[in-house]
């Protein structure tokens with residue numbers, strides 16, 4: 030129980046920190062984001078005073094107001110879910126854009142990350158269990174993939190599987206010409222088909238890291254005393270591997286998720302850019318390109334919150350599978 | 359009884375870092391990495407001006423241009439040499455900054471203990487869960503003209519936390535070791551214990567964290583530049599890929615333009631990973647006993663090993 | 672004399688490193704049914720290697736270079752431990768010979784409950800057992816070693832060192848094996864807990880009649896609980912005999928040295944406080960008194 034309270038406490042502080050960073054960046058940076066946005070909005074249509082106010086609360090142009098007041102306005106705005114309007118996608122609000130793009134990213138990145146984690150941990154378990162086997166000897170090769178930049182691998186895959194042998198589509202999230210979005214088989218099939226190559230990129234370049242980490246932990250775990258006990262007990266090797274070795278060895282991989290999730294997000298933003306995937310990473314880049322500061326800050330906030338949420342989930346999961354953690358803290 | 363006397367009379371053992379044995383892995387890593395560094399250092403002195411525009415655009419590799427030309431007829435090899443230098447500079451700056459930041463927040467905090475440790479660890483964990491690249495992208499968006507130094511600085515500020523957390527864990531465990539406690543009882547100064555007893559033991563770990571930091575910095579910068587958000591007017595592997603992408607190298611099949619920078623990056627990353635493997639084996643003795651090199655030290659035939667495998671795991 | 676339960680013939684174990692270590696040299700032993708055989712010797716003399724060699728738990732670079740260990744079942748079969756295939760070997764472990772290890776504190780898997788670690792044994796070796804029965808047995812076993820059955824739901828970190836070792840002993844009894852090998856089972860525990868556990872082992876052995884190979888570097892402790900004692904030095908058994916004989920009339924110099932290295936036995940009587948375990952202890956005390964009189 031204390032563990033849970035501590036964890037929730039930490040994530041509350043982290044949430045506050047994320048909100049504050051989001052508040053500070055536009056105010057600390059050179060330039061006048063509000064003016065740039067206002068003039069751009071002005072070209073697209075009339076700007077209501079409310080719009081101006083909400084953007085100012087977010088980006089902070091009005092230097093006559095003291096900072097604490099600005100901070101209060103900013104938090105109040107966020108509390109009502111107001112993230113301003115987007116210039117690039119005018120007149121859509123930032124929340125709308127996020128709602129439209131986030132499912133794509135969670136579907137692609139989330140799924141690919143989970144798959145690569147499971148595949149990497151599974152292969153790492155086997156490699157550590159059978160040290161010196163061909164799978165174990167493959168490890169240095171897979172770590173080479175780890176140092177291959179996501180987007181370069183994506184480029185190569187696109188070049189080979191999209192241009193040289195045109196097996197996969199070059200970009201997009203689904204076939205915009207022939208299928209209509211909705212819960213129909215045709216659309217889902219198209220989504221899977223279009224998502225395969227980006228997902229493959231993410232899996233290939235990140236599974237190796239999980240595999241190496243898991244393999245090394247397996248090797249360490251194998252020399253623990255309880256492994257010898259398990260063997261002396263005459264348990265079947267498969268059971269020893271799963272319940273005794275892997276069950277213990279996986280713990281650092283799970284707690285290492287926090288460190289790696291940031292990299293996964295980073296890699297996937299770039300991957301989305303390569304494939305022009307209609308996710309939140311592409312939207313972020315469009316916002317950056319179009320000086321759409323409100324959208325940019327909104328997306329930054331959402332990405333950060335998503336990563337925080339994922340970490341919280343992982344922490345909760347960890348407390349379920351490691352009984353010691355509940356007692357320790 | 360006997361156990362007690364043994365514990366009392368046994369010399370206070372300290373683990374001193376040893377140099378990694380020169381295994382094939384380490385040798386390969388050092389040679390590959392060294393070659394890339396040499397290319398980055400000397401290459402720019404030997405090649406033509408990377409920005410000089412020629413008449414023959416998008417020509418494949420030939421005697422004149424060993425790695426072909428870009429769309430505007432610039433020599434790809436020349437660009438590659440300068441790009442290597444640029445990327446290595448980023449890696450070096452971030453490596454040093456990460457070393458300083460993570461050592462400060464990880465080692466000093468954990469060694470001091472108390473509220474300072476709590477505070478540093480909270481700060482580290484918060485930086486850790488806030489994803490770095492989005493921060494970098496957002497900051498880049500506000501600053502149109504960036505130097506390579508600024509980009510490196512931002513990368514370091516967003517990337518040190520993972521290392522700090524790892525270092526904190528080790529420092530905590532070292533702090534509780536017998537010989538450190540013994541020094542404390544003997545009344546040695548605290549900074550001296552830190553410098554003489556603890557830091558030397560952390561060197562392998564520091565080294566591996568710096569190597570990681572260099573890899574991730576180079577990767578991060580490449581990603582940023584590829585998105586067009588890198589340092590302005592610089593040559594790095596990422597900017598080369600950015601121009602290749604914009605010059606439709608992919609569609610036009612100009613592989614000599616977009617393959618070399620990525621390949622070099624991957625090679626350099628792999629070289630550093632190989633070096634890190636060897637460092638890992640020092641840090642984690644359990645891994646060492648399982649390396650192929652140590653297994654070769656056993657006087658066992660493969661027949662004997664196979665038999666052994668039948669009876670135990 | 673009845674048929675022995677285990678015969679070890681000329682067992683040798685080498686660590687094939689450079690240079691090779693001959694950890695166990697040509698050891699022959701018989702273990703009688705239901706006896707406690709003490710195995711004494713200083714650290715590093717090869718006691719653990721011998722124990723693991725018997726059940727073939729040695730890992731490379733250790734290798735059995737010669738000899739064999741034969742288990743004699745009560746029904747009259749002989750099982751050469753070295754001839755068993757992987758699957759038979761696995762099935763024979765714990766069922767015929769169970770072990771309690773040196774690193775008592777870390778012998779339990781930290782992330783699964785005590786119950787699961789018990790049930791693993793039954794599920795593997797007694798698949799026909801029903802769930803209810805299995806659970807009851809786990810509880811009974813725990814109570815037998817003096818641990819509340821509610822502890823089944825605990826995790827290892829929630830138990831004290833002594834309790835963990837009791838749990839290990841309970842597990843070792845789970846399949847009612849003929850032999851239990853205990854490798855320094857009490858070394859990591861404090862003296863009071865050590866006493867309790869030794870008493871427990873003696874009692875259980877009396878109830879269930881399994882034979883025990885009890886390994887320790889602590890010779891006085893062995894004198895208390897063993898029927899016979901083997902003294903090991905640099906991989907060889909230098910002396911093997913009745914506990915009493917070994918104490919009163921050590922043949923080998925090394926045994927004498929070992930005995931002498933425990934001042935409590937040769938020095939003042941009573942400087943050595945021990946709980947009354949069984950008759951043997953009283954007998955020993957009487958001898959001790961006699962010895963003290965003689966020397967003074």
Ligand SMILES: Nc1ncnc2c1ncn2[C@@H]1O[C@H](COP(=O)(O)OP(=O)(O)O)[C@@H](O)[C@H]1O
Pocket residue numbers: 686688692694712713714715716717718719720721732
């Ligand atoms: N993995 C190994 N490689 C080489 N020698 C070993 C290894 N393990 C144990 N030995 C050697 O084997 C001998 C017996 O060890 P061990 O059986 O553990 O002794 P004990 O249990 O009596 O303390 C020791 O001299 C030790 O140095």
Ligand SMILES: [Mg+2]
Pocket residue numbers: 715718719720773854855
């Ligand atoms: Mg031993």
